[in-house]
Amino acid sequence: MKSCAKLVFQTSALLLVLVALQPVIFASVDDAQSFALQAAEPYVKQGFQVREDYWGGDLGSGEKKAVRQQLFKGNEYWFWLGTEVDKAKVSVHVYDSDGKLAEEPDGWEKGHFAGAHVIPKATGSYFIIVSVEESPEDRTHWALVYGFR
């Protein structure tokens, strides 16, 4: 009986700890996506269609990831990067298939959000380079969404 009470106490304590740590343990790429979509919101009013699909993962401070994407001349694109890590600093930049910077000068970085604007000069493959510049976490979730008009 005594051991049963002990087990209940231990399980309850474990559950309490889990509940307390929930935001840390279960923070995910989905949270990062919510931030990326938040960054995209103002642009929807300007007529940008935001894709439902998104790309994400986790990176350490100073690490980068490239996403290859087909862009079409005639369209205008914005890429938005987000992370749920409050004090992280992220960036996103777009290069053409020759490695030349292909974005407009109005891209921005605001803490855990960043945006890059592209009006492709040619139809073809482009590289979207996402980066976690600084972060208090070992690994930082990121999510990239894009919109076009």
Added chain:
Amino acid sequence: MIPFTRYLKLGVGVLCGLALCAGAAQAPQHINIKQLATRVEDVVVPLPNEIFGALNKLGTVNWKQHVRSDKGPNFTERPRIALLLGTVIADGFIAVQAEDADAVKDIGQRVLALAKGIGVGNSITPHAKAIIEAADKRNWENVRRELDRTQNSVQQAMNEVHDEKLSQLVSLGGWLRGTEVLTSVVKEHFSSDGAELLHQPDLLSYFQTRLQAMPEFNLPIIRQIQDALVEVKPLIDVGDRRIPPESVKKVNEITTRLGHGIVTRD
């Protein structure tokens, strides 16, 4: 002894690497894509309406002539259903361009039936309803969004049950139908800018690689698509050169033939 050119290459590599690692405030003007230390994600497959949007900017397109909402046959092979589902979603985007509410509603029903056929009907039901409701209200923006959500939900549901290959066939079906319509429009009113929209060599290579990894889908239509992509590749992989009208016509013939094969029984 290391030759000077090797030193030069190493130096350029190091400089490019340093430039890539530089602060976020100022992005480097140039990076060496081939020396990107980071892993490059697979190419992202665009939605058909991205191409249609670019086409619209080149001039008026008679979208009504491309609307297709016939029910077609029912297949039992899951790869065939997945391909067909991709083409039907693309047909939905065409019907939106044409602002054809009846066609959109038929397509919404068809999408639901096909999704059920590959076991992902539950995740599609709300989207199919939303498509039909939005079409009734002629709210084209919402229809477009729901079609995008439909494709995304279908693919997520497939990925969750490790049916990634079927998910890739949905994308392929949509891409083929989009390319068929793109080439049909550009063939009728040729322009270099219109033809340039076909310049998608990395996407084509992506689909070729994915198909090669599907030996278990031993179906005539899959083999026909594989052979056709080999034919299409040199027509659109032209580097900085322009894509001529003959190539557009040829790609249209190939994709029309494949489109017919996808919607009809063997």
